[in-house]
Amino acid sequence: MKVIKNPLQMQKIALLTAKKGKSIGFVPTMGALHEGHISLIKKSVKSNDITVVSIFVNPIQFGPKEDFSKYPRPILNDKNICKKNKVDFLFLPDADNLYDKNYSTYVEVNKYSQFMCAVSRPGHFKGVTTVVSKLLNIVMPDNAYFGLKDYQQYVIIKKMSADLNFKTKITGCPIVREKNGLAMSSRNKYLTPEYKEKAGNIFKSLLKAKQDFKSNKNIKSIAADIKKSLNKIETAIIDYVEIRDWQTLEAAKQSTKTVVIAVAVKIQNVRLIDNIVCSK
Numbered sequence: 001m002k003v004i005k006n007p008l009q010m011q012k013i014a015l016l017t018a019k020k021g022k023s024i025g026f027v028p029t030m031g032a033l034h035e036g037h038i039s040l041i042k043k044s045v046k047s048n049d050i051t052v053v054s055i056f057v058n059p060i061q062f063g064p065k066e067d068f069s070k071y072p073r074p075i076l077n078d079k080n081i082c083k084k085n086k087v088d089f090l091f092l093p094d095a096d097n098l099y100d101k102n103y104s105t106y107v108e109v110n111k112y113s114q115f116m117c118a119v120s121r122p123g124h125f126k127g128v129t130t131v132v133s134k135l136l137n138i139v140m141p142d143n144a145y146f147g148l149k150d151y152q153q154y155v156i157i158k159k160m161s162a163d164l165n166f167k168t169k170i171t172g173c174p175i176v177r178e179k180n181g182l183a184m185s186s187r188n189k190y191l192t193p194e195y196k197e198k199a200g201n202i203f204k205s206l207l208k209a210k211q212d213f214k215s216n217k218n219i220k221s222i223a224a225d226i227k228k229s230l231n232k233i234e235t236a237i238i239d240y241v242e243i244r245d246w247q248t249l250e251a252a253k254q255s256t257k258t259v260v261i262a263v264a265v266k267i268q269n270v271r272l273i274d275n276i277v278c279s280k
């Protein structure tokens, strides 16, 4: 595995790889790798000749009161995980390499950026789509893999890629969970073991909602039930519980056939997100 820091060098490697007729799979991450990330890496390694993983804690997607400076950065462990999982290139740019002093170009997908996580994290998705477009231009992958855990992010990136004619095929991968159902996240490290256990109830409430949706229960009651059960978790502060069309992310109607039920909740002041796709 080669570690590349310089974007130009990474781009040269990508061009050379394409010239040789080899396919590139790409997994962009912010590091603190866990089984969720590893599932994306495995998928890429299986389906492409070359796999590139990037680790970059992107400053412009964090709000001023968010955890940018304390975000976990266990780089040695991350390198070992990548090596062990047959990653060919680990791309580790510095913020200065990606955003110079005069940086002034941003990418924003308007349609999906006014609800769910966008409300409590203004500017977040603009930061994500900007860095992802830069990374796609540097790595030039045939395939890029994103977790469905960040469902809104996945939909936004897919739309951006289509709207801006990126050649990359965007693939969404299933949510990997802890034994108790808690969606794996680098931020779970901030929870005490006791609260990590309690946070398993997020998924339990989504599973119940899935059953209720299948039996055509009123969607407002389904959302209310989820809120009720999340509120039983000590320290929980609900950001949102939303039921939306799984493809358009428009607010679901009772007649909508397939929805995503998405939640964001702070537990011990740690912001956790999760979702489930349900069909009637």
Ligand code: AMP
Binding pocket: 028, 029, 030, 031, 035, 036, 037, 039, 040, 145, 146, 147, 148, 149, 150, 173, 174, 175, 176, 177, 183, 184, 185, 186
């Ligand atoms: P992050 O490092 O949090 O930016 O995540 C990098 C990629 O891993 C994103 O596409 C995430 O959606 C994905 N990811 C994070 N956690 C999980 C998980 N539990 N299951 C599947 N994918 C995940």
